[in-house]
Amino acid sequence: MEVRAKDKSDALHALVQSVQKGQVKRIRQSLESLLTVTALEFDPEQVEILKNFANSIKIDGEMLSTGQVAKKLGVSTQAVINWIEAKKLEAIKLPGGHYRIPADQFRTTVEQDVKREAIFEQLWAKREGLPPIDEDDLGDL
Structure with a gap:
């Protein structure tokens, strides 16, 4: 054939x-x-x-982008990349240089993520109109 x-x-x-x-x-x-x-x-x-x-090849888990993980954890994409490079997160580096992270590393469900996002949106809405927070406001945090 x-x-x-x-x-x-x-x-x-x-x-x-x-x-x-x-x-x-x-x-x-x-x-x-x-x-x-x-x-x-x-x-x-x-x-x-x-x-x-x-x-x-592991096919039972979903793979997330660095942006998706950043949103899930409430951090910047760069923070996620730093964690990957520091071996704090398991990830696969794609030929284009981007990363994919197995979703099973996280313990939250989609429903929990939606609820958390709604809470953050409410908090940001309450801050609307207030001046931005600077380093002096944070003190020794």
Whole structure:
């Protein structure tokens, strides 16, 4: 059975896109597709190694961007990046330099996040019209 070059190209492109976007489920699916269309051209032992790798990819958890984690924790995106680089948060670095963080590192649910966000919005609304807080206001915090 002859595999068309376009099929191989499409499978490889899908894998690269999945990796760049940090879509864990899609990475596994794309890798399996690529293996399927190229299996006849590779050494069966190499194909088996790659299949085992595809099966080992964690697909049960959602991956979050640094911005999503920053919003969830109420900190800046740079703070999240600093924590990743200091190995305080587990993350995957994508080819473009961006990070994806497994959501299962956090103990809050979506409902809890929505409630927390509503509370912060109420607090910010109460501050509206007040002068900004500067370092002198914070004292020795």
